[in-house]
Amino acid sequence: MKKHLLILSLIIISLPSKASNLIVHEQVKNEQSCFSRGFSDYDLWRGKMKKKYERKASSEEVLNKKLAWFDSMFGKEKYEQFKLSLDCSTFEYEVDSLMVKGYIIKPKIAEKKLPVLIYNRGGNGNFGSVVFGSMMHNLFPIAKEGFVIIGSQYRGVQTRSDTLDEFGGKDVKDVTALIGLIPSIKGADANRIGMYGASRGGMQTHLAVKQTNKIKAIATIAGNTDLSKGLTYRPAMEKVYKKRIPNYLENKKTELDKRSVLKWVEQLSPKIPILLLHGTNDKRVSVKHSEDFAVALSKSNIPHKIVLYPGDNHGLMKNKEKANIELAQWFHKFL
Secondary structure (H helix, E strand, O other): OHHHHHHHHHHHHHOOOOOOOOEOOOOEEEEEEOOOHHHOOHHHHHHHHHHHHHHHOOOHHHHHHHHHHHHHHOOHHHHHHHHHHEEEEEEEEEEOOEEEEEEEEEEOOOOOOEEEEEEEOOOEOOEOOOOHHHHHHHHHHHHOOOOEEEEEOOOOOOOOOOOOOOOOOOOHHHHHHHHHHHHHEOOEEEEEEEEEEEOHHHHHHHHHHOOOOOEEEEEEEOOOOOHHHHHHHOOOHHHHHHHHOOOOOOOHHHHHHHOOHHHHHHHOOOOOOEEEEEEOOOOOOOOHHHHHHHHHHHHOOOOEEEEEEOOOOOOOOOOHHHHHHHHHHHHHHHO
């Protein structure tokens, strides 16, 4: 009898324990650890990427360069440190009777409740959605500095049909809906909420802040502040606008102005400080967007700080660590 009990005990101990949900809310479904399936182990993830690279690589040399890049961007040691120190989950939540995909990242250990950052991704539709690699590169380093990060993929994204994204239309509700989930996050301080976004996410940030009084400070990375003027810098973006923005051709000026914070700077609150980060060699969103916005903010007496990175690109690849320090310091100061 004792032998059977011992065997049963060993079996129970060896069974993997189910991780507790990071958000306990009736509208949140299908929460799953980011560090699971193909991302449960660095070598497993790397092997998965190697197979992907092999399908496109024209030679062994090209393949090795791709893998070397992967290891330099991520690396096993960095992966293990983040896995040890952070909890991360993907989930679905309901907005307008739609199930929208989201994600949450938070430090495993904290002595007190932590401030929360709502992150707004760039891109449009499935392009630019937040996958594990972008989480590790862009979000994990910020969360490790003592923040809970929560974000939306936007409606229809990471599905076969991503036609629901209106590029600053109804999808903004997917961002503001996250605010209602924050009190259900263990260890999150619902009274200290900031918001930041990259590229298109900068636009989402300003649009979302218009609809809530819960945000204490914001930041944008390579944010688009004037969509009409932006077309003179990058005409190809009109393809995105035509595809995403409802009734775009019939109401072009109206729809673009709605999404351009430079057109309604006077509506911004002087109580919400704004950090602007931008690379001067950004080919996707011209640095003029942030420069012109900073001038307008000064005229309207809106507290702000602009940091330009000479010669850097859209993703601030040359100054990633410096930009992360700016973001962490900004939100620690104002949250």
